[in-house]
Amino acid sequence: MSVDPPPGLPLPDPPDQSDQSDPASAAEPEWPAGPDLTLAYNRMGSFDIDLAREHMHLDPAALDVFDLRPDEYDGHMAVANRVPAEELERLDTLIRRALENGKEIYGAYFRIRCRDGSRRWLHTQGRLVRDAEGDPYRVIGVVRDATRELDDAALRTELAETRRRLTGMVRRVTALLARATTVDDVTAALKDTEALSNLGAVSVMLGVVENGRVHTVTEGRLGLYVPELQYTRIDARFPMSEVVRTLRPRYITSREEFRRCFPPLWEHIEQLPVASGAYLPLIVQGRTIGALGLLYSRHGGFTGEERNLLVTLSSSIAQSLQRAMLFEQEHDLAESLQRAMLPHRIPEVAGARIAVRYRAARAGRDIGGDWYDVIPLPGGRVGLMIGDVQGHDTDAAAVMGQLRIVLWAYVSEGHSPATAMTRASTFLHELATERFATCTYVEVDLSTGALQIVRAGHLEPMVRRVDGTCVALDTEGGLPLGISNGAERRGGAAYPVTRAVLDPGETLLIYTDGLVERPGATLDEGLDRLAAAVRDGPRDTQELADSLGDLVGEHGGGDDMALLLMRREPAPRPR
Known part of the structure; x- marks a missing residue:
């Protein structure tokens, strides 16, 4: 593109290389500093480009920015090969785009190759001068050393990222x-x-x-x-x-x-x-x-x-x-203390296979209140109990220990299941503790399979039939232990008894709620999951207890789990 300048505005003369000393090297800066000295002290120079002649004038400060001596520059746009070809092409594209878009000012960062082979970042800003018809014929601007600026910016970016x-x-x-x-x-x-x-x-x-x-x-x-x-x-x-x-x-x-x-x-x-x-x-x-x-x-x-x-x-x-x-x-x-309060061994009972399991809560650090017990009784009978004291602390463990022994004593003395449960509830109520407990007690006559079930606010027992199906026993229930309704003081039965029959080969299952409760799931879903696990589980009582204990796994809540299984064995055939 070649255009003539308007009348009265001469073209810039070629640079006078006879007097291009570096103002920044003066021993004593003039006061006040002129524009040239100000630019030089700040590593900034000026340029003037004649678009028609494709000639660029650099002042002494600009020559220093480009790492050039006066005798090394002849006004060529390539700046004595200091600007790599790809950078020169990018700058040319930038200027052409500014011309096409009618912009007056442009700016860009670019790199140059210094005398010693190192690279230096520069920043240029130019203003397009147009004639009366709006055609550009001249670019006047400044160029400065931006290496320190970009290094600092990169360092700040790196530090910010770090x-x-x-x-x-x-x-x-x-x-x-x-x-x-x-x-x-x-x-x-x-x-x-x-x-x-x-x-x-x-x-x-x-x-x-x-x-x-x-x-x-x-x-x-x-x-x-x-x-x-x-x-x-x-x-x-x-x-x-x-x-x-x-x-x-x-x-x-x-x-x-x-x-x-x-x-x-x-x-x-x-x-x-x-x-x-x-x-x-x-x-x-x-x-x-x-x-x-x-x-x-x-x-x-x-x-x-x-x-x-x-x-x-x-x-x-x-x-x-x-x-x-x-x-x-x-x-x-806590777990050791809890286990010490549970029965040290489960007695062998003729005509039955019994398995128990206990797992402490992993979500809390304190002692739980779950317990179980097996009590051999005269006449081929056996008492099975399981319970859960409210809370997870030493007080709950102490109440659990007392309650288990008291209920064991009442049953061993020959009291009926309902009476034993009523007296245990009275005992807990008179302890003047704020704790209450849920409990299920089942008395089994192994000769006939007759069951007497008393339930105090506890979950219903389950039975796995001989064909493998698993059902919950529909049992009446009373209030949790320690919560009196006054029936025992009036001579009435505080806890109703539900009667059922456990056939030979069937397995009775009593448990605490830690076996079925899961975060985010309902109790019915937990009971369905347990019934399916019992149905599909091993026939052996000990193996079934292990598989049900594993059912808790890592997804159990912050509650303990106690489990008691009893399988009624068939009577031996006479010779």
Whole structure:
């Protein structure tokens, strides 16, 4: 495109290369600084392009921005090959697009090739000058060194991305740790793939202090499992041992530092893609309970922000680990105490196969109130009981222990099922406790199969028939134990008795609600699920009890589960 300038506006003269000294090199800047000096001091120069002659004038500051000496530039648009062809084409396209769209101002970043072969980012901004007919014939603008600006912007972007990634990692791990109730839950949170990726680590290790040693309870994705490193002495030359001793984090920034400072560890990680590591003590109430180790494939140190986030992460892990360890200790103690209160053995009863199962709640740390018992009675009879005291604490366990013994005593003394249940309810009511209990008591005559069933607010028994079908026994029920309706004081029967018959080969099933209740499901759905499991389960009583216990699995709620099965055996044939 060639256009003539309007009258009165001369074309720019070629650059005068006889006096192009760098104003920025002056010993004492003039006051006030002129435009040329201001531009030069800020690594900025000006240009003037004659579109018709395809000639560009650069002032001395612009020449310096392009890393050119005055004698190296002849006014050519290619700027002495400083601008690579692809960048020049992009700038030309940008200007043409501005011309076509009628724009007056354009701007762009581009790269140049310096004298020493390095690359430099520049930014240009130009204004199109048009004649009376609106045709452009000249571009006047500025060009400046934008390398520092873009480097700073890239660094800020990188820092922002790192901050976002690390913050997201801490948030995710913290959310996972908030739900952790066991040490396994804590280690699972640390092995979370998304968390490790956001953290930038290739492996994670968790050690717990036990009896003067650091027990490594989890290894990360590298699969670095070395049996002799599973237990290390606190005074040993290992990073985890060091942070446990000193209560201070240790950051390792190179493979050489690994080799020099921790030779026993180096021989195991030398073949791994590990170049740096961070080890942090897990401190709770001024006491170190463990250590966290993170391995990285990158070289170099850790920024202050990374260290702060890692310390925050280690603090959260320490709190969750301490809570999980206390939970497991308390739960194991509670479960042991609960089992100690249940019958130590189930007596063998002629003519019957009996199986019992108990499973403590995993959602809570306290003791439950579920119980069962089997009582041999005179005349070929046997008493079966199962119950559940309200609550999950030591008080519930204490009430359960007393109630089981009291009901056992009343039945053993020869009281009828209804009387024994009534007296047990009165006993619980007079304890002046706020607890109540549900209970089912069944007295079985094994010679005839006759059943006497008394139910105090409990779930109905089930029977698996000889053909495998499973049905619930329709039984009358009374109030839970400990809740008096005044009938016993008036001489009436507080608990009605339901009579039924258990044929030879049939199995009676009594249980607590922990076997059938599920979060998000109705009780009827749970009972249907149980009936199907009984119907499709093994015929052997012990095997059936095992399969029903597995039915609870990990999806059970926060309740205990007790189960009692009795299969009536056929009478032996006479010789």
